[in-house]
Amino acid sequence: xxxxxxxxxxxxxxxxxxxxxxxxxxxxxxxxxxxxxxxxxxxxxxxxxxxxxxxxxxxxxxxxxxxxxxxxxxxxxxxxxxxxxxxxxxxxxxxxxxxxxxxxxxxxxxxxxxxxxxxxxxxxxxxxxxxxxxxxxxxxxxxxxxxxxxxxxxxxxxxxxxxxxxxxxxxxxxxxxxxxxxxxxxxxxxxxxxxxxxxxxxxxxxxxxxxxxxxxxxxxxxxxxxxxxxxxxxxxxxxxxxxxxxxxxxxxxxxxxxxxxxxxxxxxxxxxxxxxxxxxxxxxxxxxxxxxxxxxxxxxxxxxxxxxxxxxxxxxxxxxxxxxxxxxxxxxxxxxxxxxxxxxxxxxxxxxxxxxxxxxxxxxxxxxxxxxxxxxxxxxxxxxxxxxxxxxxxxxxxxxxxxxxxxxxxxxxxxxxxxxxxxxxxxxxxxxxxxxxxxxxxxxxxxxxxxxxxxxxxxxxxxxxxxxxxxxxxxxxxxxxxxxxxxxxxxxxxxxxxxxxxxxxxxxxxxxxxxxxxxxxxxxxxxxxxxxxxxxxxxxxxx
Numbered sequence: 077x078x079x080x081x082x083x084x085x086x087x088x089x090x091x092x093x094x095x096x097x098x099x100x101x102x103x104x105x106x107x108x109x110x111x112x113x114x115x116x117x118x119x120x121x122x123x124x125x126x127x128x129x130x131x132x133x134x135x136x137x138x139x140x141x142x143x144x145x146x147x148x149x150x151x152x153x154x155x156x157x158x159x160x161x162x163x164x165x166x167x168x169x170x171x172x173x174x175x176x177x178x179x180x181x182x183x184x185x186x187x188x189x190x191x192x193x194x195x196x197x198x199x200x201x202x203x204x205x206x207x208x209x210x211x212x213x214x215x216x217x218x219x220x221x222x223x224x225x226x227x228x229x230x231x232x233x234x235x236x237x238x239x240x241x242x243x244x245x246x247x248x249x250x251x252x253x254x255x256x257x258x259x260x261x262x263x264x265x266x267x268x269x270x271x272x273x274x275x276x277x278x279x280x281x282x283x284x285x286x287x288x289x290x291x292x293x294x295x296x297x298x299x300x301x302x303x304x305x306x307x308x309x310x311x312x313x314x315x316x317x318x319x320x321x322x323x324x325x326x327x328x329x330x331x332x333x334x335x336x337x338x339x340x341x342x343x344x345x346x347x348x349x350x351x352x353x354x355x356x357x358x359x360x361x362x363x364x365x366x367x368x369x370x371x372x373x374x375x376x377x378x379x380x381x382x383x384x385x386x387x388x389x390x391x392x393x394x395x396x397x398x399x400x401x402x403x404x405x406x407x408x409x410x411x412x413x414x415x416x417x418x419x420x421x422x423x424x425x426x427x428x429x430x431x432x433x434x435x436x437x438x439x440x441x442x443x444x445x446x447x448x449x450x451x452x453x454x455x456x457x458x459x460x461x462x463x464x465x466x467x468x469x470x471x472x473x474x475x476x477x478x479x480x481x482x483x484x485x486x487x488x489x490x491x492x493x494x495x496x497x498x499x500x501x502x503x504x505x506x507x508x509x510x511x512x513x514x515x516x517x518x519x520x521x522x523x524x525x526x527x528x529x530x531x532x533x534x535x536x537x538x539x540x541x542x543x544x545x546x547x548x549x550x551x552x553x554x555x556x557x558x559x560x561x562x563x564x565x566x567x568x569x570x571x572x573x574x575x576x577x578x579x580x581x582x583x584x585x586x587x588x589x590x591x592x593x594x595x596x597x598x599x600x601x602x603x604x605x606x607x608x609x610x611x612x613x614x615x616x617x618x619x
Contacts, residue, residue: 106396109135113392128388129395130513133506136399144403159477162397163352166390166473168342171353173387174262175360176368177380179247182255183361189256189445189456193464194263195299197441198234201433202271206230208429218422219493223283227275228482232501233430235268236261237472237509250524253460257467265474266354270298272478273349302351303358309341310362311597318370318598327375334367334379370598394473395509402502410495419496423503430469430504438465459523466519469512471505 113135117128183190209229213221247254274294278287317330341359345352368376411419439461446455456464479501483494593599 109139109396110389110392113396117392128392130510132392132395133399133509136396137402137506140400140403143400144405159480162394162473162477164343164346166394167353168339168356169383169386169390170394171262171265172338172342172356172360173383174258175357176364176383178258178361178364179251179255180361180365182251183259186252186255186259188448189441190259190263192441192445193256193260193437195267197260197434197437198264198267198271200437201430202227202230202234202268204230204433204436205233205426205429208425208432212425213422216418216421218418218496219491221493221497224275225482225493225497228272228478229426229497231268231272231275232475232478232482233426233471233504234264234271234433235471235474235478236264236468237470237474237505250520252456253463253467253520253524256456256464260464260468262353262357264468266302266351266357267299268474269353269478270295270302270351272481273298273351276482298349298351299354301348302345302354305345305348305350306341306355306358306360307362309337309344309355310359310365310367313337313363314366314370314597314599317367321370327372327378330371330375331378331382334363334371335382338363366594366597366599369600398473398476398505402506407495407498407502410492411499414492414496419499419503422496422500423507426500426504427507430471430508434465434468438468463516463520463523466512467516470508470516471501472509473505475501476505 113128113132116135117131120131206227206229210223210226213226247258274291277294278291313334317333338356338359342352342356345355368379371379442456442461442464449455479498483497589599
């Protein structure tokens, strides 16, 4: 009896050890592929045609084909795509670093345009894609999809891939475009996730005016509370570091606290069912504005490079992950057995809806945004609008994760409709990332001036526009000489109504920040004073 029990335990332990060993082998291969992506991406960097995202996708696809052939068609990936892994571990460092490294002057200077594109534009795209899916997919009979599924499709394919887009554009060559596409990408992802969560939390089988109002209210509730939570987390970290000043004993403590507070803000948002993307993004902005200036000089360098490195590795991980998972035979078996041509048709319709949905808001909202701009170089030209429209056509891991959440909850991918939507999402993500991603850089070169021409244009204009200097740094009044030198045509009443409030908000925020926020939470010009510290020695540069 005892011998039988011992042999059974040994057999079980042997199985566990074999399983652990296979996991170790998979992780070794995956890490080696990550290194290969970085090396190959570096070698292809000069061409500017193949960025790290497309390189990682290509390597992931090639690796998936090799694994598929060696396993006899049973498997194609080393790791199984998990939305928890994506949302809990990989996405936070990417979004936080986006907020932490953003050029705040450009971002908030174009804040209203970014919110127009990221929030209002996403809602327009969501409506068009959802209505189009209802009209076309019901006629195609792709499976049993409910009204909630069609609305979820609108939210899934409204989420642009800011990760790949930001690798295509250059922040120094096209600062306006970069800030608009970057800001829109983050707000767009947050809005899409908030929409998706709101759809899942309501019974949409019987829509009436009450449910519609509750849906809108829930959306605004999630959006506002998520932003406030990120701001509060960033302010709390700034206050703690300013008061306790960990740097006087160990820079490791303040760096660790910044990282943990940033991650805590994300997890708190997940805990309270808020938009963690929006929370950690604004936490990054607040930390870069206040907390980063409260730490020692060595910690500033460390945090800047640490956050950027974590974000970079997470981006490569995601695209390699998606590329390998795209060939999972379980997802494709149902579709291939039923009708492969129908899957191609669904993917083509989704791509068409994405093109139309994006055009439906980029051009009209750009026109509205231009009404708020006085100077011609502040306006979004038609060629820039085309570039913005094209750069936001890519779909990525956010769409993949939301599709898995919606269409694998029941019966995994064995249901016909679920399998069709999962494979179509994979097709759209791969096609848009590779084709649109490869064509974005050449399109920018064709439509926009070269860097040399841009530098000549910039040098011929004031380094900081008058409309930006006056409300932020001046007292709001111009001298008579300034007024006589400015030969500006009288703006229309509508333009005056739209442009005046944005400058007033900036002006009063700067006064409020200097008078109340920075003395309490620190920041540039309010660095803690410690005798002999690196901050004291270099403090003059922040004054």
